[in-house]
Amino acid sequence: MANTFQKQLLPWLLPLVVLIVWQVIAMLEIVSPSLFPAPTTVLESFYGLVVSGTLAEHIQISLYRAFVGLLIGGSIGLILGILNGWSKWSFFTFDTSIQMVRNIPHLALLPLAIVWLGIGETSKIFLVALGVMFPIYINTLHGIRSVDRGYVEMGRMYGLRGWQLFRHVYLPGALPSIFVGLRYALGVMWLTLIVAETIATSDGLGYLAMNARQFMQTDIIIVTIIIYALFGKLADMIAQVGEKNALRWHPNYRK
Amino acid sequence: MTNSTREHGVRINVSQLQKSFGDNEVLKDVNLTIEKGQFIAIVGKSGSGKSTLLRLVAGLEQPTSGALLFDDQTIKKTDASVTMMYQDSRLLPWKTVIDNVGLGLKGDWKDRALSVLQAVGLSEFQKEWPGTLSGGQKQRVALARALIREPDLLILDEPLSALDALTRTEMQDLIEQIWRDNQFTSLLVTHDVREAVKLADRIVLIEDGEITLDLENPLPRPRDVTDERLVALEKQVTSRILEEEPLTSH
Ligand SMILES: Nc1ncnc2c1ncn2[C@@H]1O[C@H](COP(=O)(O)OP(=O)(O)O)[C@@H](O)[C@H]1O
Ligand SMILES: [Mg+2]
Numbered sequence: 001m002a003n004t005f006q007k008q009l010l011p012w013l014l015p016l017v018v019l020i021v022w023q024v025i026a027m028l029e030i031v032s033p034s035l036f037p038a039p040t041t042v043l044e045s046f047y048g049l050v051v052s053g054t055l056a057e058h059i060q061i062s063l064y065r066a067f068v069g070l071l072i073g074g075s076i077g078l079i080l081g082i083l084n085g086w087s088k089w090s091f092f093t094f095d096t097s098i099q100m101v102r103n104i105p106h107l108a109l110l111p112l113a114i115v116w117l118g119i120g121e122t123s124k125i126f127l128v129a130l131g132v133m134f135p136i137y138i139n140t141l142h143g144i145r146s147v148d149r150g151y152v153e154m155g156r157m158y159g160l161r162g163w164q165l166f167r168h169v170y171l172p173g174a175l176p177s178i179f180v181g182l183r184y185a186l187g188v189m190w191l192t193l194i195v196a197e198t199i200a201t202s203d204g205l206g207y208l209a210m211n212a213r214q215f216m217q218t219d220i221i222i223v224t225i226i227i228y229a230l231f232g233k234l235a236d237m238i239a240q241v242g243e244k245n246a247l248r249w250h251p252n253y254r255k
Numbered sequence: 256m257t258n259s260t261r262e263h264g265v266r267i268n269v270s271q272l273q274k275s276f277g278d279n280e281v282l283k284d285v286n287l288t289i290e291k292g293q294f295i296a297i298v299g300k301s302g303s304g305k306s307t308l309l310r311l312v313a314g315l316e317q318p319t320s321g322a323l324l325f326d327d328q329t330i331k332k333t334d335a336s337v338t339m340m341y342q343d344s345r346l347l348p349w350k351t352v353i354d355n356v357g358l359g360l361k362g363d364w365k366d367r368a369l370s371v372l373q374a375v376g377l378s379e380f381q382k383e384w385p386g387t388l389s390g391g392q393k394q395r396v397a398l399a400r401a402l403i404r405e406p407d408l409l410i411l412d413e414p415l416s417a418l419d420a421l422t423r424t425e426m427q428d429l430i431e432q433i434w435r436d437n438q439f440t441s442l443l444v445t446h447d448v449r450e451a452v453k454l455a456d457r458i459v460l461i462e463d464g465e466i467t468l469d470l471e472n473p474l475p476r477p478r479d480v481t482d483e484r485l486v487a488l489e490k491q492v493t494s495r496i497l498e499e500e501p502l503t504s505h
Contacts, residue, residue: 150341150343150345151345151347153315154339154341154345155358155359156315157313157315157337157338157339158338158358158359158400158404159359160358160359164359168347168350168358168359169347172347172349172350173349175349248384249348249349249350249384249386250348250349250386251386
């Protein structure tokens with residue numbers, strides 16, 4: 001009984017206290033309510049945004065950018081990682097160039113992306129794709145290279161060649177590392193999106209926040225921050241479920 | 256174990272085989288003829304080139320010079336089935352036991368896989384992940400994976416040296432029984448001279464990349480390790496290995 005309390009309830013006590021204190025401070029108007037809206041006010045504007053459909057619209061466009069960017073950048077990173085882990089020719093042809101580009105903080109390319117690609121979808125998707133590409137590339141490369149040579153030799157001995165060897169030995173061997181890359185890339189994906197959307201857009205969650213800033217609607221800014229956090233958590237949870245499922249064989253992921 | 260009536264086994268001819276890695280001459284001049292269906296054991300100190308010889312016979316490495324024939328054919332031309340067991344079982348941890356046994360096979364192999372798993376006593380473990388098995392069980396699965404291909408040559412590179420004594424004895428008996436049933440050629444590398452004299456028809460000692468002893472072992476099977484002829488043979492080989500010690504120190 002005491003144990004359930006300790007494990008299940010105790011962790012929520014502090015957040016609850018913070019919320020209550022915050023609510024009380026706001027209600028007593030100790031600080032300006034426009035800078036420091038009460039949790040109930042935040043809830044109210046959240047409700048308003050949901051009912052009017054505004055929120056769904058902005059979330060939809062943000063998710064679209066996030067996932068198209070992830071898909072493009074992730075695929076490129078995955079393919080390059082596999083190629084360079086597989087073939088020395090490919091590695092020596094591409095890796096140095098990839099590492100040079102990787103050293104540029106991708107967000108520094110934002111102004112350039114806007115000049116080249118405009119403020120439409122392309123520039124944001126480009127930045128997200130660029131950002132997620134590197135963690136996936138590096139971890140895939142590392143995963144493929146760290147596959148036990150003994151397994152590869154055994155696979156060849158038992159007649160596996162080319163695609164078969166890749167599918168049965170290299171890919172599953174690299175998978176734990178690829179998932180590490182994916183989960184890291186999800187973090188980069190949201191971060192890139194937040195920055196890109198606050199600077200050059202007319203829709204999306206970042207735009208919603210920046211627009212609210214102009215009108216000092218602190219409550220809406222807080223709503224968007226919470227939604228970013230929720231989506232970040234959600235994406236990580238989905239990746240974790242996929243990871244657990246794909247790595248059932250791995251002692252670290254066994255229940 | 257299998258219903259096939261095909262005759263197994265292959266005759267192997269190694270002549271003037273030489274292998275260097277850079278300046279390191281690992282095998283100097285190896286000459287060896289292994290008869291079809293013979294069980295041959297190779298002993299020798301670690302680093303003497305035993306695994307290298309096995310890898311050459313398995314076709315995993317190319318000799319620097321010399322010839323290697325399977326039933327008078329070159330390795331590239333041979334259709335002999337060669338399988339291998341390693342000291343570490345090398346089961347793919349992401350495949351279940353039965354999928355490890357069927358690795359690389361085409362067509363409908365599940366029934367055959369089940370029957371070889373039965374032959375090594377592990378059929379009820381077919382759906383398990385290798386990570387949940389003991390060392391001895393893993394080696395049994397690795398043996399099943401080697402056997403399902405109906406080998407003409409089974410290469411065994413210290414497959415039992417990581418096992419405890421009891422499991423090792425059990426596995427020795429299992430390997431001997433399966434070999435006697437199927438009569439494939441067996442090439443076993445071992446540290447354990449007792450294991451060599453128990454299992455092999457012939458014992459070959461490799462020292463510094465050369466064969467320095469080649470003994471027939473005609474004792475009848477099944478063999479009892481307390482049989483005095485077997486003990487005498489074990490002593491003979493062991494003292495021969497130890498006698499060379501001062502000469503090989505650098
Ligand atoms: N792929 C390789 N590249 C370089 N040297 C090797 C390679 N394989 C084996 N050797 C060398 O060959 C020698 C014999 O090794 P090995 O055949 O594994 O001996 P054993 O199995 O008898 O212990 C060792 O000195 C080892 O370092
Ligand atoms: Mg060895």
